[in-house]
Amino acid sequence: MITRRAFLRLVGGSAFSLVSLGAYAVGIEPMLLTHVKRYTLTPPHWPAGLKLRVVALADIHACRPWMTPERIAALAEEANALQPDVIVMLGDYPAGTRLVTGWVNASEWASALSGLKAPLGVYSILGNHDWWEDRSAQAAGAGPTISRKSLEAVGIPVLENDVVRLEKDGQGFWIAGLADQIALLPNKAEGRRGLTGLDDLPATLAKVGDTAPIILLAHEPDIFPKVPWRVSLTLSGHTHGGQVRLFGYSPVVPSAYGNRYAYGHVVENDRNLIVSGGLGFSIAPVRFGVRPEILQIDLG
Numbered sequence: 001m002i003t004r005r006a007f008l009r010l011v012g013g014s015a016f017s018l019v020s021l022g023a024y025a026v027g028i029e030p031m032l033l034t035h036v037k038r039y040t041l042t043p044p045h046w047p048a049g050l051k052l053r054v055v056a057l058a059d060i061h062a063c064r065p066w067m068t069p070e071r072i073a074a075l076a077e078e079a080n081a082l083q084p085d086v087i088v089m090l091g092d093y094p095a096g097t098r099l100v101t102g103w104v105n106a107s108e109w110a111s112a113l114s115g116l117k118a119p120l121g122v123y124s125i126l127g128n129h130d131w132w133e134d135r136s137a138q139a140a141g142a143g144p145t146i147s148r149k150s151l152e153a154v155g156i157p158v159l160e161n162d163v164v165r166l167e168k169d170g171q172g173f174w175i176a177g178l179a180d181q182i183a184l185l186p187n188k189a190e191g192r193r194g195l196t197g198l199d200d201l202p203a204t205l206a207k208v209g210d211t212a213p214i215i216l217l218a219h220e221p222d223i224f225p226k227v228p229w230r231v232s233l234t235l236s237g238h239t240h241g242g243q244v245r246l247f248g249y250s251p252v253v254p255s256a257y258g259n260r261y262a263y264g265h266v267v268e269n270d271r272n273l274i275v276s277g278g279l280g281f282s283i284a285p286v287r288f289g290v291r292p293e294i295l296q297i298d299l300g
C-alpha cells in the first residue's frame with residue numbers, strides 16, 4: 001500500500017520536475033547554454049596544406065526576450081574569439097515564432113551582426129524566414145529582401161546563387177551561397193501552389209572559375225543529394241536539430257528527409273554535410289537536447 005504521504009511526495013516531486021523541465025526547455029537551454037560545436041575534417045579532395053577555420057552562425061531568429069540585439073552582439077564577440085579565418089551566416093535572421101514579447105527590427109540585428117570580424121571576411125546567405133517575413137518580397141516574388149538590404153547596409157555580402165573566391169596563404173577556395181529553396185509562399189494569383197525555391201545550384205557552381213575547393217552554404221540541407229562531389233563541404237542550418245532531440249533522434253524535423261539531415265556531420269558518397277543546430281528557434285520557444293551552437297570547423 002502506498003501511503004498518502006509517499007503519494008503526495010511522488011506527485012509533488014513529479015510536478016516539481018515537470019516545472020523544472022519546462023523552465024529548462026523554455027529558458028535555460030535556449031538562452032544560457034550556448035556552446036561551440038567543433039568539427040575537424042579533411043574532406044576527400046581538400047588540398048594539402050590549406051588549413052582553414054570556418055566559424056558559422058545559423059538561425060539567429062532575432063526577437064525579444066529570446067534573441068535580443070545585445071545577445072546577438074555577445075554571440076558575435078564569442079564567434080570572433082574563436083579566431084576564424086572566415087565567418088559565414090546560414091540564414092533566418094528574423095523571428096520565427098509569434099511567441100515573443102517584442103520584435104527586433106532588421107537594422108537592429110544587422111547592426112549587432114556587424115561586430116563579426118574575420119581576416120578573410122564575413123559572408124551570408126538567406127533562409128526561408130528572411131523571405132516569409134517580407135511581405136513586399138513575397139508580393140513581388142523577388143528580392144532584394146529586407147534581410148538582404150540590412151546585411152548589405154552593414155557591409156556583409158549576401159550570396160544568393162553567387163560565389164566568392166578567397167585566398168589563404170596563397171591558396172584559393174570558393175564560398176558558394178545558394179538562394180533559399182523554399183523562399184516563396186503559395187500564392188494563387190501568381191500561380192504558385194506550393195513553396196517555391198529560388199535556388200539554382202548548377203548556375204551557382206557554374207560561376208566557380210577554377211579548380212580550387214568549394215564550400216557551399218545552403219540554408220536547408222535538403223539540397224544535399226543533388227550536391228556534386230566537386231563541392232568539398234556543404235553547410236546548412238534550418239532544422240534546429242528538430243529543436244527537441246533525444247538519443248540522437250529528433251521527432252519533428254522540417255526536412256523531406258526526416259532525421260537523415262536533422263543535425264550534425266553527414267557523409268554520403270564521399271561528400272560532406274554539416275548541419276548546425278542553430279541559435280534561435282521557430283514556432284515555439286523551446287529547445288531540448290539541442291543547445292544553441294556556434295559552429296567551428298577546422299579544415300585541412
Ligand SMILES: [Fe+2]
Pocket residue numbers: 092127128129219237238239
Ligand atoms: Fe529556416
